[in-house]
Amino acid sequence: METTKRKSTAPFYAAAVVWLAYALVFPLYEPLHYALAAGAAILAFLAATALCRADAAGEAAGAEEKKEPVKEQISTGNPELDRMIRDGALAIREMKRLDENIADPGISADIVRLEQVSAKIFEEVKAHPEKLPQIRRFLDYYLPTTLKLLNAYDRMSGTGVSGENIDTTLAKVEGMMRTITAAFEKQLDSLYGAEALDISTDITVLENMMAREGLTEDPLKAETKKTEEDGNGIQLEL
Numbered sequence: 001m002e003t004t005k006r007k008s009t010a011p012f013y014a015a016a017v018v019w020l021a022y023a024l025v026f027p028l029y030e031p032l033h034y035a036l037a038a039g040a041a042i043l044a045f046l047a048a049t050a051l052c053r054a055d056a057a058g059e060a061a062g063a064e065e066k067k068e069p070v071k072e073q074i075s076t077g078n079p080e081l082d083r084m085i086r087d088g089a090l091a092i093r094e095m096k097r098l099d100e101n102i103a104d105p106g107i108s109a110d111i112v113r114l115e116q117v118s119a120k121i122f123e124e125v126k127a128h129p130e131k132l133p134q135i136r137r138f139l140d141y142y143l144p145t146t147l148k149l150l151n152a153y154d155r156m157s158g159t160g161v162s163g164e165n166i167d168t169t170l171a172k173v174e175g176m177m178r179t180i181t182a183a184f185e186k187q188l189d190s191l192y193g194a195e196a197l198d199i200s201t202d203i204t205v206l207e208n209m210m211a212r213e214g215l216t217e218d219p220l221k222a223e224t225k226k227t228e229e230d231g232n233g234i235q236l237e238l
Contacts, residue, residue: 081129084139088122091143098150102157110177111150117184118143124191131191138187146180149173 075082095115099108121138125131153173156166210216 076129078129078132080132081126084122084132084135085126087139088118091147092119092122094147095150098147098154101154102150104157104174107150107153107174107177110181113181114146114184117181117188121184121188121191124188128191134191135187138184142180142183142187149176 076085092115095111095118099111099115102108102111121135125135150173153170156169159166207216
């Protein structure tokens with residue numbers, strides 16, 4: 001809705017005050033006197049107009065500063081990754097809205113957890129775009145379906161009506177949330193599978209190299225020694 005800006009009346013008041021002050025101080029007997037008074041009033045009018053425009057410009061600038069800056073989406077050069085970043089931001093925003101709307105503390109806690117895990121998934125894939133194929137089903141089905149269920153819960157719980165259909169649906173969604181949360185956490189964990197394998201391999205190689213250099217005991221010998229000690233500790237009772 002457009003608003004009409006009214007012009008300030010201050011310049012007119014300023015001109016009138018100057019004219020009146022001039023008339024009180026100086027005589028107005030001749031046309032020249034009236035011309036001088038009019039000139040002084042015009043100067044006052046112009047000065048007041050300039051001040052009002054400066055104030056209006058300052059207010060407009062302040063209003064622009066108060067507006068939240070529009071964040072421009074910077075393209076990564078990968079259309080699929082850009083879509084994930086955009087859809088992920090929308091999903092996180094929707095989870096925040098649902099958390100504020102839904103009064104049930106249990107569901108609210110589950111939504112907060114889903115929001116945290118989802119954000120970490122998006123951050124990991126954004127940092128490592130090669131992992132994007134691993135979350136395709138998560139993006140295309142699991143996440144939107146979860147938001148659909150939560151939106152249905154939000155609408156039905158907001159009716160304030162208790163009925164067979166509403167109560168049954170709410171109970172089903174509540175019972176499903178723990179399963180969904182666990183699935184989201186497992187999805188996040190799976191993104192670190194290759195990294196965990198690499199670290200495990202590095203540890204094994206490091207242990208063997210250190211044992212070969214005599215810096216540590218050979219893991220194989222240590223295991224054999226432990227087995228022998230356990231065997232020597234066995235006593236047969238007759």
